Amino acid sequence: GQMVAKDRAAGQSSLFGGGDDSGSGSGATGMGGEEPPLARAAAWDEKEMLRREKEALGFYVSSHPLEQYAAEVAVYSTISLEGLKSASQNQQVVVGGLVSSVRPIVTRNGKNPGWKMAIVTLEDDRTSIDAVLFTKVYGECSAMLRTDAVVLLVGKADHSRGDPQVIV
Numbered sequence: 245g246q247m248v249a250k251d252r253a254a255g256q257s258s259l260f261g262g263g264d265d266s267g268s269g270s271g272a273t274g275m276g277g278e279e280p281p282l283a284r285a286a287a288w289d290e291k292e293m294l295r296r297e298k299e300a301l302g303f304y305v306s307s308h309p310l311e312q313y314a315a316e317v318a319v320y321s322t323i324s325l326e327g328l329k330s331a332s333q334n335q336q337v338v339v340g341g342l343v344s345s346v347r348p349i350v351t352r353n354g355k356n357p358g359w360k361m362a363i364v365t366l367e368d369d370r371t372s373i374d375a376v377l378f379t380k381v382y383g384e385c386s387a388m389l390r391t392d393a394v395v396l397l398v399g400k401a402d403h404s405r406g407d408p409q410v411i412v
Contacts, residue, residue, distance in 0.1 A: 331401035341366035
């Protein structure tokens with residue numbers, strides 16, 4: 245009506261566009277012009293998409309980074325991360341998963357005071373566990389233990405702190 249014509253003459257547009265019942269195709273601009281073109285962006289590869297999903301949401305939506313290694317992990321693992329709950333204390337295990345965090349700790353006493361050990365959080369598509377890597381083992385493999393790396397760990401099941409973990 246008159247209000248739309250008055251607004252258009254004044255260069256005013258509606259907050260939500262539209263407001264033009266004449267069907268002239270004013271689009272989202274509300275000014276009768278063309279919509280501005282969107283800049284073309286390259287599609288993310290799967291690894292980048294998964295990283296951003298985890299960063300934004302705290303979990304993976306479209307897939308899991310471990311999925312492409314599922315066959316290898318199944319062949320070489322003796323138990324799943326979920327299965328560690330039922331493993332006996334000190335049972336020798338081989339577990340596979342995705343490193344979600346590495347927390348280095350400087351030891352204060354023991355065999356090697358001042359050396360680094362680490363608590364590594366390992367996850368699969370269902371659960372996560374902590375693995376304790378003492379100074380000698382951590383010194384040998386610290387370069388391979390980075391976030392989002394897929395690893396196999398050989399160690400012993402431990403339930404002494406409640407939740408199952410692996411002592412490597």
